Structures are given as C-alpha cells and as structure tokens.
Amino acid sequence: MSLDPSYVGRSYPPTAPYQVGREKIREFATAIGATDPAHHDPEAARALGHPDVVAPPTFPFVITMAANRQIIEDPALGVDYSRVVHGDQRFAYTRPVVAGDELVCVNTIEDITTRGGHGFLTTRTDVTTAAGEPVVAVWSKLVVRGEA
Amino acid sequence: MELPPRTFRVTRADLVRYAGASGDFNPIHWSDRFATKVGLPGVIAHGMFTMALVGRAVTEWAGAPDAVVEYGVRFTRPVVVPDDDHGTEIEVTAVVREVTEDGLTRLDVTATCLGEKVLSQARATIRTAR
Numbered sequence: 001m002s003l004d005p006s007y008v009g010r011s012y013p014p015t016a017p018y019q020v021g022r023e024k025i026r027e028f029a030t031a032i033g034a035t036d037p038a039h040h041d042p043e044a045a046r047a048l049g050h051p052d053v054v055a056p057p058t059f060p061f062v063i064t065m066a067a068n069r070q071i072i073e074d075p076a077l078g079v080d081y082s083r084v085v086h087g088d089q090r091f092a093y094t095r096p097v098v099a100g101d102e103l104v105c106v107n108t109i110e111d112i113t114t115r116g117g118h119g120f121l122t123t124r125t126d127v128t129t130a131a132g133e134p135v136v137a138v139w140s141k142l143v144v145r146g147e148a
Numbered sequence: 149m150e151l152p153p154r155t156f157r158v159t160r161a162d163l164v165r166y167a168g169a170s171g172d173f174n175p176i177h178w179s180d181r182f183a184t185k186v187g188l189p190g191v192i193a194h195g196m197f198t199m200a201l202v203g204r205a206v207t208e209w210a211g212a213p214d215a216v217v218e219y220g221v222r223f224t225r226p227v228v229v230p231d232d233d234h235g236t237e238i239e240v241t242a243v244v245r246e247v248t249e250d251g252l253t254r255l256d257v258t259a260t261c262l263g264e265k266v267l268s269q270a271r272a273t274i275r276t277a278r
C-alpha cells in the first residue's frame with residue numbers, strides 16, 4: 001500500500017493524560033524479570049532521588065503504543081494495521097518515568113517513504129507531564145507490508 | 149571493552165505475562181494458529197519484549213535502573229518461542245563504543261537467538277555511575 005507523503009509533519013492533538021500507577025510499573029518490571037528494587041520499592045527509588053518507583057526503559061512504549069492509535073486509526077491516512085510490522089524503536093529520555101506521573105502524548109508523523117512496495121511510517125511521540133515538562137521522546141518506525 | 153554476556157530464557161508463559169503487562173495482545177504472540185496463518189513459523193516474542201530484556205541487560209551493566217539516556221534498536225528477525233517448558237534463549241552482548249567527556253557511555257549491543265541476530269543497530273547511551 002502507499003502512504004500519502006503529504007502527512008509528513010502532521011501533529012495530532014494531545015492525548016488524554018495517562019496516570020502511571022505504582023502497581024503497573026511493578027507488574028511491567030516483573031513481566032520482564034527486572035528485579036532492581038527501584039522498580040518495586042518506593043524507598044529504594046527515593047534513595048536514587050526519584051519520588052516513587054522507576055519504570056524500566058521500555059515502559060513508555062505501553063503509553064505511546066496506545067497513543068499511536070491516533071495515527072494508525074486515522075481513516076484519512078489509511079494504514080492497514082493487519083499488515084503492520086514493527087521496524088525500529090528508539091527512546092530519548094529527559095528522565096525516567098516514575099509512578100505518579102500524569103503523562104500526555106503528542107504524536108507527529110516524522111517520515112513516510114515507500115520502498116520495494118512497502119510503506120515506512122516513522123512516528124515521534126513527545127511524552128510530557130500534564131504541565132508540559134518533557135519526559136521522553138519515542139520514535140517508532142512501522143513497516144506496512146505491500147501486497148505480496 | 150566487552151561487557152559480560154547475558155542470556156535470557158523466554159517461554160510462552162513469559163509472552164503471556166508480557167502481553168498482559170504491556171497491553172499488546174496481538175495473537176501472533178500467543179496463538180500458533182494465527183501466527184502460522186499470517187506466514188510465521190509459529191508464535192513469536194513481542195519485539196518490545198526482546199527490547200525490554202536487552203534494556204534490562206543495559207541497566208544491569210550500568211548498575212543503575214535510571215541510567216539510560218537513549219536506547220534504540222531495529223527488529224530484524226522474529227524470536228520464535230516453541231510451546232514447551234524450555235522455550236528459547238536470547239543472548240545479549242555489548243561493547244563500549246565511546247565514553248564521552250561529559251560522562252556518557254555509548255554501547256553497541258548484539259542480541260541473538262539460535263545464533264542469528266534478532267536486532268540490528270542496537271545502541272544505548274548510559275550516564276556513567278554517579
């Protein structure tokens with residue numbers, strides 16, 4: 001399928017705030033076997049200077065994956081999700097996500113290319129606090145496989 | 149400089165647990181019937197689960213859960229997870245590519261499964277111990 005390159009640069013309205021729960025961070029850390037006490041014990045996290053338990057580095061994807069549905073489900077862009085494969089993933093952190101954060105995502109389409117019959121869609125999601133302080137920037141490159 | 153290698157065992161139970169924790173319930177990560185229908189050899193691990201395990205290796209090498217400044221990968225090959233008690237294994241190694249004057253360490257990371265690279269361009273930047 002071909003994605004319309006005129007969508008490059010388009011930003012979407014900020015998502016509703018995501019409330020980061022302590023138990024969600026513990027659950028995620030447990031699922032990936034991350035046993036560092038700072039992921040589980042608020043006191044251990046405070047000893048490192050954080051207000052509450054610290055999320056593992058890829059935790060923000062839980063939030064941005066849901067936020068990216070704004071783009072994936074944009075009928076005007078017309079991505080066929082059944083043909084989407086995750087290509088690249090990158091995070092640039094201002095600080096780790098911590099329990100108690102209330103995070104807002106702003107999605108931007110950074111790049112659209114077509115190569116070998118496949119579409120490549122690069123999204124950037126700026127994750128900030130509700131007050132607008134930057135937390136992490138998240139890039140995903142999705143490959144929309146062409147009809148074989 | 150090379151960092152000590154890490155090995156992570158991945159079973160179907162791990163994928164189910166990760167699906168629940170991450171909210172990614174794509175059936176290619178739990179249904180052989182669905183996975184083979186879309187042309188995969190069988191159920192595969194979430195790319196983000198592999199990335200999370202490598203992230204664990206990175207924070208453990210750094211000795212701090214909050215040390216990662218930047219982290220990126222390209223998913224090149226699926227990690228097929230058989231439906232048995234053994235599952236499969238992901239091996240993670242890394243070399244220090246650069247230590248900057250402002251206290252950042254840049255790592256080049258390699259992740260393999262059954263001898264094949266499952267990630268490319270896997271790079272992490274960590275803040276050197278406080």
